[in-house]
Amino acid sequence: MRTSSLTGALERELEHLILTGELKPGERLNEIQLSARFGTSRGPLREATRSLQAKGLVDAIRNRGVFVRSISPKEALEIYDIRAALFGLAGRLLTDLVTDAMLARLNEYLVEMDEIAQERDFDRYYPLNLEFHDFLIRSTNNSMLAREYQSLVNKLHLCRARGLVQAGGLAVSNHEHREMVDALASGNRERAQEAFFRHVERSKQRFTTTLGK
Template sequence: MQEPTSKRLNQTSMQARVAEELRQMIISGELAPRSSLSEMALSETFGVSRTPIREALKQLQTEGLVEVRPRVGTFVAVPSRRDLTELFQMKELLEGAAARLLAFRGNVPELELLQANMRAADEVVRAGDAERYAELVHEFHDLIVAGADNGKLEAHYRTLMNQLAFTRLVRTSLSRPGRLSESDNEHHRVLNLILAKDGDGAERVMREHVRLSHQALMAEIDERQGYGTNGV
């Protein structure tokens, strides 16, 4: 006998809520890489049955955030060095294209927001507040992608950012000596080219910025005890 429509919709809603909350916990680092994800424990945490938990974990596995090891358990995924390199290569392509598209759009609302973001970033860099700067980095890149006004590009970008757990990785890269001010300067160069409507220059400098961020991240990972080739 088929389940009532209202019950199926309720289960779908619960699954979506659980998936979104777990996704954010992984991306933010609240659930650390390699953390065990017990269906029973999560069921108690979220106050739902194990069915929406199981379906949510399947969804996050598809997104690359969760790893299922048969007969062992389910864990927060740890990207390998190859995974990180491939994801950053895609990030470079998408964000470079976004910067180019935004430069050609003219005076759109995102430009004013980007300038406000840079003013705030300059202040926190002077204060040495890496935690707040990491939040502003996320906002800066989001605004450029949103400002490109390309739904397909943005959809691929959101999936990519989830797989990277980008906020956590930014904090890691900013641990490198001098990286805070270097990153801020790179953002200024990108924005100046966008404001000058230099699409070619904006794309080139944005791609260079992403490569430098990747290099800083990998250098920091290499120096941290217990990281190395198995990921972060």
Template sequence: MPKETPSNAALEQISQRRSKTLSTIVCEAIEAMIISGELEAGDRINESSLAGRLGVSRGPIREACRSLEQAGLLVSATNHGMYVREMTLDEARDLYEVRGALAGLTGRLIVERASDAVLQKLQKLVDDMDVAAREENVSSYYSLNLEFHDSLVDAAQNPALEQSYRRIVNQLHLFRRRGLVQKGNLAVSNKEHRAIIKALLARDLEAAETAMRAHVAGGWARMSAPS
């Protein structure tokens, strides 16, 4: 019996799946560069440089850039390529308003769904941020802060909420460091984290929602304040 060979359609499907997977990996790599600040607002995306660095052809780089443009992280300029998006204060304010509503819901869901072990992990992150705040270590605090807020959303156990939250927060990475670098802001930010943890440990729905919303409002105030 002759050995069967894959059809052209099947081969094309496999090729498309591999390409999609590769472009997804590249997309995540570029997104990580934006989140870390390695790529800053206004930076031009150098396709050739990124392709060489990531060990891929320019095709997946272009696909990833199109995805990141749809996600609001990149913008295209006719005949000039892609750039990391520069966000205005008004655009950031709009995102913070939505983020505040999502944060309130997140707090309520955590109270209802999170285990004691998860809450203890969140408390440990706040303790670690206290150390970074005392040392005025912005880089360490920023990383721990990202982990804390990611963990909060994970603890809510709602994939739809998580998807909306991550899209908003990924865009706010273009702006968020600004609100932390002014002296004393790390300690103020972590005091708000303490209020969140206190409400969550008490399993207080209303207090958790209020503390989460207040923290987002505080973040906006710090970010929008004149430097």
């Protein structure tokens, strides 16, 4: 395997470990253990961690090593604000692009998430929730928006809390999703932008209630 391909594969593997929480915020990336785990030398591993540092997922501390980044509550709240603005823009853009097929797919997501919400199954709801949002962002066909939005979401993974369950329930979150889809179906740009923006603002409020717990 070419070094660049190996580095990219290692980057994806490490990113997965970080975003799923197997490597926790503040945890040091042990090069010896990771090299043994992935069956590779430490050179490509270091290249991969440099890419993760550029993404804001790890911090390199001189003479100490590389650590999974910890996001402070203040930084998380600022990320939510920027994410709300970008997501609102996505809603506005989508009103000009929405199709019957897209609406049908979105409604399939809503039905499935409603069923999971009734069971209060966070571990099933959370990845589907991410997939729903990713589908919306990708459907804008705006690669720069998608890249910046995903970067913000990745950072929020580092401080994610089960606020959806603790502060109102999964059904509340999915009700907001339905408001967004209804706004898209209306074809009203301002309504869609507001619905998308408000959803992230409410997510921020749910996150805020988990602080200090």
